[in-house]
Amino acid sequence: MKKREEPKEEDEDEIVCLDESFFINDDYELTTFTFGSQVLQLFCLQSASTDFDLTGQLVWPGAIIMNNYLSKNTDMLQGCSIIELGSGVGITGILCRRFCRQILLTDHNDEVLKILNKNIELHATSESPTTCSGLAAEKLEWGNDDHLSQISEQYSGGFDLVLGADIYILDILSFPSNIYLTYFYLNCCKFILAYVSRTKIMDVLVIDEAVKHGMQVNEVQGTRSVVGNHEGVIYEITLP
Template sequence: MLLNDYLSKNVELLQGRSVIELGSGVGITGILCSGFCHKFVLTDHNDEVLKIINKNIKLHSCSEDTSPTSHGLVAEKLEWGNKDQINEILQKHPGGFDFILGADIYILIVFNSTFVILELCIRYSMDSMIITEASKHQMHLKEVLGTRTIVGNLEGVIYETTLE
């Protein structure tokens, strides 16, 4: 909810950009962003979830074209750390991505230098252990001012993470 709220209020950040989302769930963020992103790749490791994502992409399509790539949206299988799947995604999208989005990300993964900026929305409070671990991987975390809020009974905040 926090990530989608932030993106809907800051659409200029992603206008015309290519984006990949880690662990897209049913695809709500990608569908929200499809109106202003050039390309949005939704990923998940679960085949059943990928079927739901593709169905939601088709349902969202306003045109007669109901292919899974309507509106710049596409779903890809991605198990974090699976180098074959990462390489396959990079081959399909050789220009890389302007942004990587993720909600409820607790493990930081460095993919490839083609990913310039990593946006993290972490639903629970970020502790010093995660900040220290990110630093070990040459990642700098910076809280986006004004995004710290309570969602349900949990504290949420958006971090911008850059590769050093």
Template sequence: MEGEEEDDIVCLDESFFINDNYQLTTFTFGSQVLELYCLHSASTDFDLTGQLVWPGAVLLNEYLSKNAEMLQGLSVIELGSGVGVTGVLCSRFCKKVLMTDHSDEVLKILKKNIDLHASSENFPCSDLEAEKLEWGSSDQRNEILQRYPEGFDLILGADICFQQSSIPLLFDTVKRLLQIRGKGRCRFILGYVSRAKVMDQMVLNEAQGHGLSTKEVCGTRSVVGNLEGVIYEITLQ
């Protein structure tokens, strides 16, 4: 009888939750055509949302492609990079791009897309790298800043505000990265998509509470993926 009870026990490893059926997909933003591996449907694990390209990334990339001159020669760090569609676009204009994510599984596909881009003969490859960064982790942040002690010109984030508990940690990380360069020398550009009014207000409140100034970029409010999106520019007060 004891053996029969054991037969009823089902053990699931992490592969049950992970969809790694990545497909090479083409994205067009203005005159820029990108190819990246990504999923067309999500994993069952909420933690792996970074395997998809989300509406906020489309919004931010369209904005950046129309204003590519502002990226020329900059060093950039992206938070919550996912598959890397924004970072890869930036690498065509910036001198240095560091893409970050907190998920080891997402970092695998992110690095695969970096390798894909690095092997392309159509575009010169800028300094394009990926590192693990969990918002609020001083150890991981310090490891990055040891490698990049001069900080970055620009911080980017696309569709990264969807879990309330992560928002204070996000803005703590943003503030500390902005402080490396000091007031007026670095800014955070956020591609934000509205999914809940409580989140809309929380993002603005947390930015203000961290001593940051939030400005809606004129002309960027639009509908993407049936949701309202906007570009915010966030700086030290």
């Protein structure tokens, strides 16, 4: 009589693990955006997963509010050197480059940096070389001293403006402090923040943390608007 084979232990305990690539969607669409007289085309997703912090793959309401504001106030960009925090697909930075002297786009996520660089290359080939000169991307995790030191060394002349549109992290309690410490480190003249209200606690922290770091926050009159179902506003934040 044939002896019955016992199941192998490893068969019972077999576990299927999914790596990061399972969650990544890179099926980007070339999308057209219009801000006043300015028309931009860039690659982005229409929706994105928050897994592995891939929120930078699409255009958020704050970026729409920021670009609407900047397109009406291009004089403030003329001749400026700018750094953008949390650039995502680059919609704000690419608009600014049409008017400013130099802009550095930054993001901390490697997958997002791929699409950001793809959009920079798209505009480098579709627009005049002078329009896209001075447009670059670097990795920057907010509050990371190594990243900040590298950028400060490479851009020793500093920046006139810091831009941030709809920027946040999942740990909302540490978000404002990390952002403001990054701004303080860069020692720029002004920080323009397109803020979108999603939680009451964040509404308070954005103001309180700036004051705690000795900064002055002013709401730009006439900039409150609704994109989708979210209300946003432009803040100008300055160091004393």
